[in-house]
Amino acid sequence: MQIQENMSIMEKLQILSDAAKYDVACTSSGVDRKGDGKGMGNCIAPGICHTFSGDGRCVSLLKILFTNECIFNCSYCQNNCNNDIPRASFTPDEVCSLTMEFYRRNYIEGLFLSSGILVSPNYTMDLIYQTLYKLRVECHFNGYIHVKAIPGADPALIERAGFLADRMSINLELPTANSLKELAPCKSRRTILTPMRQIQNGIHDNTLLLGDTSYKGSQPLSTKTRSSQKFVPAGQSTQMIIGATPENDYQIMSVAEGLYQKFELKRVFYSAFVNVNEDASLPVLPGGPPLLREHRLYQADWLLRFYNFSVNELLSEDNPNFNIYLDPKCDWALRHLEYFPVEINRADYNTLLRVPGIGAKSARRIIQARRTTRLDFADLKKIGVVLKRALYFITCSGKMMYRTKLDENYICENLLRDKTQIPKEIRESGYKQISLFDVGMTEPPQPVSLAMIT
Amino acid sequence: MYVFICEDTIDGIFTAVYNAWDSHLGHKNIYILAKEPENYELFCEYIRVETDLEKSKKVADTIKRRLGVTVYTTLCEAIMAEEPCPKKTSRMNAADTFSITKADAFYRTLLYAFSMENPTRIMECLGNPYVLYLFELSRNVHTEAHHLLGFLRFQELQNGILFAETHPKNYVLPILGDHFSDRLPGENFMIYDKNRKLALIHRAGIKNFLITDASSINQEMIHNYSASELEYQKLWCGFFESITIEARKNPKLQNQNIPKRFQKDAVEFQK
Incomplete structure (x- = not known):
């Protein structure tokens, strides 16, 4: 010293x-x-x-x-x-x-x-x-x-x-x-x-x-x-x-949920492990800090705090880790297609919140704006709804935006084409794990079965 | 069509609204413009509006009373926006000339609000194109002002005055003034909007601030730093360097979060 x-x-x-x-x-x-x-x-x-x-x-x-x-x-x-x-x-x-x-x-x-x-x-x-x-x-x-x-x-x-x-x-x-x-x-x-x-x-x-x-x-x-x-x-x-210890996402999120509920914490932060000491008891992470995993945990954390989700809806003992390719909300929606499509001009706030591509702000604006007018897809865009994600899950006055199928594999395949599923900053920071995936993306779209990636 | 031409200030536009309303020319025959028209139309009458603080106050009071202070603030923010140049379409026609601009959108929004059962809800009516336009403008102003609350940098001059230079797109000085005179009540400070050549001045111990023309600002004075100023700049830059986690380095994300136009006024980005 x-x-x-x-x-x-x-x-x-x-x-x-x-x-x-x-x-x-x-x-x-x-x-x-x-x-x-x-x-x-x-x-x-x-x-x-x-x-x-x-x-x-x-x-x-x-x-x-x-x-x-x-x-x-x-x-x-x-x-x-x-x-x-x-x-x-x-x-x-x-x-x-x-x-x-x-x-x-x-x-x-x-x-x-x-x-x-x-x-x-x-x-x-x-x-x-x-x-x-x-x-x-x-x-x-x-x-x-x-x-x-x-x-x-x-x-x-x-x-x-x-x-x-x-x-x-x-x-x-x-x-x-x-x-x-x-x-x-x-x-x-x-x-x-x-x-x-x-x-x-x-x-x-x-x-x-x-x-x-x-x-x-x-x-x-x-x-x-x-x-x-x-x-x-x-x-x-x-x-x-x-990432320093072997806990899975389910354990981590359950702890976070407990902290929010039992200790009334304002925030739980997640810090991707950086091996500063080169200690033998700690894992060596060849891809650098697990940034994408950290990102998914933050997304899920938001779902807990602002979207009224509980950990047990997102993860389970059998499915203990987040899908690395899809954000937790899309992932949940794909596994629960029975709730969709949602009618924009009628659905209540909590139902709107659960639609991928609709955030807390846009859900609130939808509720407010539809008091005076019937909303269509152009209005939703102006309000701030991310239509490329939402379009599979919503109707405006009974109509869908395009002819789409309410089918798990079909929607999943299309959502995966959306590059924002892996955040820009992580895609561009040269995260190793992603480069593997990106190769897959440049090939012509193949049917992706959910079972394969989860 | 009667076009009321007014100053691009809150008082100017408020006065124009007062005059337009008072003119009894019929709302649909009226258009309010807060700048010189690019082309004068043949079948239009152009009416110059002299800014009148008394009329402006009456309009302000009415808005506050009928629509509430929150809506009033949002509307003022929208008026402080620098409008993007209207897109030139290939077929220019009368409709293009009278496209949605902030002064007229403001007038139409008020008309719409006064027809509502509960006018305090006016900013929720995003289905209305005028309301939506003002909503977007105010959001721009609000976002830029909020950015500058953080990105503005003061430098201490020889006489102890804190001086900040900034290049905002919108007229955000009043918002900065409210924030910083509350935050630094014991400081003499000046915020210089170089794009508009305006300076906001706050004197220690005084609650208010004033905004004044600064086109003839003394360039030498504003670069005459106090003895310790460079020392603190160095300390800050040193901190800024060492706080980065090398393993997570990501310049693109950095530039996305603090856009280049703000970086040029922030001392830690000067090299």
């Missing part, structure tokens, strides 16, 4: 942002907060992307570790204590001045502060809390703060930090307790889920307290910083690493 004295801020920033980049959460969403007229900063609910890094991901927050000196030895992590890499730590003042000066110049929407475990979980959590306190109270920073709760830290420290942050997260890292034991022996299900539950309860209590107008006393452990202190107002999120 190399520890250098008198490192410049530039060197520290490079080391500690490099060390933080595998944490994928970079959203600044979930909270609407006007400026207070004095300090600096406000928040808008949809979040704001400030730039996009070379890998095409949104950069919204100054994403850094407080320190990458870590006593843990998680084998997937590059800050693992056995790794020989340059180590650095910020001081709270350095983090504050970087955040304030970047924010003034509109580089960032706020701060994402994570950390390696320095000395002990409590010691680290306290440093994080000190930093947030300085930023909120001394610098009057009113922008977005996403902070990590350190597994195993004292609940009192986590609670204090929660009153200063907008979002908190604790990474689940691996979907099953067994994998966690194998790859991250210093962490356990218990040390991860306990603070997660604590934050959930904190958010609940806070809502109750705020709803009770007779309540005027100061909240226990909270610090007087903002007029309307709320506990983690933007909710909590977590992340799972995909």
Whole structure:
């Protein structure tokens, strides 16, 4: 381990942002907060992307570790204590001045502060809390703060930090307790889920307290910083690493569903595994990180959160992985042709939502627009429906767009001609797994049976 | 046909709507145009509209009262749009000359709204071509403004003023002004719309901002950075480099997410 004295801020920033980049959460969403007229900063609910890094991901927050000196030895992590890499730590003042000066110049929407475990979980959590306190109270920073709760830290420290942050997260890292034991022996299900539950309860209590107008006393452990202190107002999120361990998509999505339902998480993030340590216990993925699998999981995650799907509708023990060639919604629709075709001018919102090519926005617009007029296919196009996917599944005033067959193989074959089934960014990033498939696509269309590809 | 020609501003178009309404010439005989016509038609009477803030306010108040503030905001955003050049078709005829443009679409939308049982729902009537047109314009403006909330970059000048230069397609300065004066109340800042040669100016401690002509802006002043400015630019660029995951590198996706026209004003893309 190399520890250098008198490192410049530039060197520290490079080391500690490099060390933080595998944490994928970079959203600044979930909270609407006007400026207070004095300090600096406000928040808008949809979040704001400030730039996009070379890998095409949104950069919204100054994403850094407080320190990458870590006593843990998680084998997937590059800050693992056995790794020989340059180590650095910020001081709270350095983090504050970087955040304030970047924010003034509109580089960032706020701060994402994570950390390696320095000395002990409590010691680290306290440093994080000190930093947030300085930023909120001394610098009057009113922008977005996403902070990590350190597994195993004292609940009192986590609670204090929660009153200063907008979002908190604790990474689940691996979907099953067994994998966690194998790859991250210093962490356990218990040390991860306990603070997660604590934050959930904190958010609940806070809502109750705020709803009770007779309540005027100061909240226990909270610090007087903002007029309307709320506990983690933007909710909590977590992340799972995909492809480092043998879990299938069904297991991963079931865990995600459980987190949404039982822990009321705002977001679950999926991070395609990048083998940074070349550790013998970890898989070598010849095609690079499993980006397409990650993409399918995100699509399915959207179906859970916004389209009222449940995991058991999408996957099962017998069919535990997503179809790599078709998005999960098309895949579901093909297996449930009995629900189709759907009449655009009559179907209710939830039925419309399940049609491939119709998103939440266009479903809402359809409901609104058809109050005053009968919709036809041209209108749908203007509204934003992706007709090349939807046309097999819908009728407008009883008519289909073209003469098509309501037949699994026929529709599947046609949907597969649509290149957007494999997202552009993945097709163009030279993803190995796709090139095999693309060869198949240039041949004249052959009947593809569903059984073959699932 | 009576063509009301007005200024391409919210007040200009609102005044034209007021005058057109007040003229009792019959709605179907009226066309409102917010620019100089390319060709003057033979059987048309052209009426110049003098922008009148009092009339404009009356129209604004009526819209807010009858259609609600949300619709009012959407309509204003649509008016702030830079319209795409109307497509020239091979057979130009009268219908082409009076194609859908924003000022007239705005007038027709109001007429339609006032005939509705519940006018606050007007923006949901996407079956109506005028409403749809305004909806699309406002969506463009909204999207561009939202992009710029993130992609705008301030540079600190020697006198402590934060200065940002931008090249927006639409007139988005008012939206940026609302956002940044709320966000940075203690800063003196200026946002310069180079395409329109307009500057938005905010003084520290003052809630409002003003937008003024800046065609004679002092070029030397705006490149005279403070001592620490370049230091922070370097730090930001260093961060921007190291945050990329090499194994996922994907420049096409990057360019798709932050289009080139925004990159030219963002410091991390300057090399």
